[in-house]
Amino acid sequence: AQTVTQSQPEMSVQEAETVTLSCTYDTSENNYYLFWYKQPPSRQMILVIRQEAYKQQNATENRFSVNFQKAAKSFSLKISDSQLGDTAMYFCAFRLFGNEKLTFGTGTRLTIIP
C-alpha cells in the first residue's frame, strides 16, 4: 500500500517570503503521479500542481514549483513571493498510474503573516 507523509503540521511565513512544504511517500511502483492540493478555510480543495513520475523536470506553475526527488521519494512544494491568499491547508497526494484512487497526506496548515 502507498503512504504519504507530511511531517510539518503547521508553518507560517511573512508575506512575500518563500516557503517550502515537505512531503515524502512510499511505493514500490515506478509509474505514478504526485499532486499538491490547496484547501482554503471553508472552501473547496483545488489542484496547485502535479508531477508525473516519469518526468525528470520539476513542475512549475507561476509562483509554485516542486522539487521531485524520485530516488528519495520526496516531493516538496516551494511557494515564492507568498501572498495572503496562500493561507490554507496544503495536501500532498499520490496516485498510481492506471488507478483512480488518490492517497493524501495529513496536510500542512500554512499561514501567511501580513
Place this chain on the structure above:
Amino acid sequence: DTGVSQNPRHKITKRGQNVTFRCDPISEHNRLYWYRQTLGQGPEFLTYFQNEAQLEKSRLLSDRFSAERPKGSFSTLEIQRTEQGDSAMYLCASSLLGGYGYTFGSGTRLTVV
C-alpha cells in the same frame, strides 16, 4: 461550467438516523469520486464511478454506506443508522477519463449527535 456542487453543505442528525448527500459533477466529467475527511486528516477514498458503474469501493465503505450514480449524472451517498464516528466532511470530486486531477466540491459536513 458551474463546478462540482454538493448538497447540503451541512447536516446535523441524531445517531441512528439515515442521511443522504447529493453530488452534481461537472457535466462533461464521466468519473465521480467520494472521499471522507475527518478533522486533522487528509481525505480518504471511499468509492468512484465511471459513468453509472461503481468501479471501486474502499473497505471504509461499510454495509451502512451506499452510493449510486443513476444515468451517470449526479450521485448520492447514503449512510444508514448513522454513528458518531460517521461525523466528517464528505467530499465529492469529478474528472474526465484520462485526466490527471480532480475537481472537488465544497463538501457536506455531517455531524452526528
